[in-house]
Amino acid sequence: MTGGEAPQESARGAHPRRYLFALIDAGGTVPPELGVVRRLVDRGHSVTVLAGESIADQVQSTGADFLPRASAPSGVFRDWGLSPLGLARAMADHMMIGPAPAQAIDTVAAIDSLQPDLVVASAFAVGAMVAAEARGIPFDLLVPNVYPFPAEGMPPFGAGLTPSHGPLGRTRDRVFSAAGVRLFDRYALAGTNALRAEYGLTPVTTAWDQMRRAQRHLLLTSRSFDFPGRLPANARYVGPILDDPGWAAGESWGPPAGDDPLVLVAMSSTFQNHVGSMQRIVDAMGMRPVRGLVTTGPAVRPDDIAAAPNVTVVESAPHQEVLRDADVVITHGGHGTVIKALAAGVPLIVLSHGRDQADNAVRVTTRGAGIALSRRASAPRIARALDDVLDTPSYGEAAKRLGADVAREASGSALFEELERRL
Template sequence: MTRMADAGSAGVTGGPAASHPVRTYLFALTEAGGTVPPELGVARRVVERGHRVTVLADASMADESRATGAEYRSWSASPAGEFRDWELRTPTSLARGMSDRMITGPAPGQAADTTTAIESLQPDLVLTSFMGVGAMIAAEARGVPFDVLIPNTYPLPSPGAPPLGTGLAPGRGPLGRMRDRAVNSGTVRLIDAYALAPINELRHEWGLDPILHTWDQMHRARRMLVLTSAAFDFPADVPDNVRYVGPILDDPAWAAGEAWTPPAGDGPLVLVAMSSTFQNHVECLQRIADALGSLPVRGLVTTGPAVSPDAIRAPANVTVVASAPHREVLPEARLVVTHGGHGTVIKALAAGLPLVILHHGRDQPGNAVRVTTRGAGVAVSRRASARRIAKAVAEVLDDPSYREAAAELGRAVAREAAGSALLDELQVTPRDRTDPPGHP
């Protein structure tokens, strides 16, 4: 049975645990660039409510995890290097790579480490990253409820939503709906071809029955917590355990403490914020900088940890820095140019700013179409010339309708980011445990 997704919000309201007992939470998280700040933002909010929190995560997340106030534990195995998805040219190679590197490859180690943590901590609830399949299996096998954190729009096939990663708007009419069903069916078969058998082998090892499709593992969650605004996502029929709980707008730790100085001049400030992980985007960044150099604007390019500022030749009216706290920059800006990652897009909208999006892949085409269909910005090819990028920037700056649409959508985003729906969901954790199947 399905229903329309509940809208909610994700801020911190009310005092500490007060009317709720102190509970124990285990976060089992994986490093995926832009997912880290919102997922650790959830952990920090739970700590601030007075609960006991342990974060089990990649070693690269150790300092950020401890900064939330949580206890930190490391996965016993490190990730197998960088997932160079920009080099994979076909849907088949992408599905195989995503399964091997992100879903099934790490899962056995995750299951073992999560089980060890469950046995020592006896958590009331396990919260996992979307790709933390091994942690989900461990929690299920040990009879501990688990929630899945989704710091993006709802990604699984659902009636009313377009297929993930296509950049399509929802299909309209019989032919449009048929298109969406066909594409969704094809993507499910594709990921199942590489991920389903390994997942079921691991489930069997841990005493669990097989599942029919890869994504059914996520559907076993107590809750699937969608860390975005329901107003930003396309309306769709989603499973009963899905909750829209609003976005987490925290800056990443590597940018939060940085000082910044606005570029000199009085032209409109344009913030350029691309991926925090490498997506082969240096040339794109250069063309954006060159485009801003041709306009009467002040450009602030933040390269993030994946690209050195020295890799970008800055025109006179453009400042290039490794990072700057976006929460301080956005109130001064008039426009954001970005690759379309969810974190940057949702923060720009919350600040009422329109966007120019040069999406590179992953979730980014879907985020772009959610912006453009609401009139809150434009999308340009990542391979566009500097001249074409400059034209798009000028168009959005000169036409007030883009800013008005962004402000309207942003009011809903900001409202949902300031509420309590996330913590309301997490503080209700019934411990209806079952006797866990024995581990062989």
């Protein structure tokens, strides 16, 4: 299986392999990426993870070897409230091009020492991609999300749009996609090609072409959840990873007393200036006869939230266990929370804050599995949305229908087909 609990089994006839994972700590991407690591370790493979010290404990809990990066991005990625221009520059500086030279040095050293069969990199780990290509080692990209790169028939990433229809819709997508490529290249192309030249590689035409050089894009999501599009031949839907984050491991949980509907609130595990939104959600639950459970994650202190009498605020709880009893999930729309809620058949209220979250929200609402609100929605507006979801059976029914497909894909073997048999 690829979702839920990691399998305790050998590699089913596959020869033990040596994998080098080069990962970026991007918050919600870490649990699914380390879920892949854990599964390969459990199947008898040799796995080393090259990453920053911020996730050292989580890496070591998988049983893999941890190799610290000599340098890694530091500080908070302050992406909230940025214009598209500012966001593109911030992503390039903080996540992609800024860290790439040091990451390439670290990855080359790890490749030379370990001689891996495959390098598996986070989707924006440009330095690791360049290092693998320079050393002639195949590399795969982990994409714990819907498909993010430009593709025919797929709405532009980050815009929260539904699929296009007809000539005008296709024109919309071409215009948006071309503008996105130009904007991305403005801050990422020169740095990518400078690094490629340093390692004796030919330049790429666009920064996205660096990602296209991967052997495979391993999409850690459900094909049924994503919108259909004509993806490149190296893109593979391998099913979502439903693991809870390492910092929530070992937490005990029991449902609050009473019979009122249970509402789980799970916002971003990295800071997105979302304390005010979270407080309004808590205030909304205080207006209704529900049992609220708010998990703040490591980005917000529970004491920062003034809890209503019917709401419990904690730093973390095992979401997989909570979701067995939950009636509604209220979230910022991160892929991990959304996909786990659907796999449990629980409808959602999504207040997207940026990044990929509007894309996840529109995939929920298009399927009738929840409601999307502005992150600035007032407490009364959130309360009314909560009434709608609880009082309208179709939301729960749609979540269960979509969730059945999500759960089936999470328990499939596509991940191992790609990482073992097709290596």
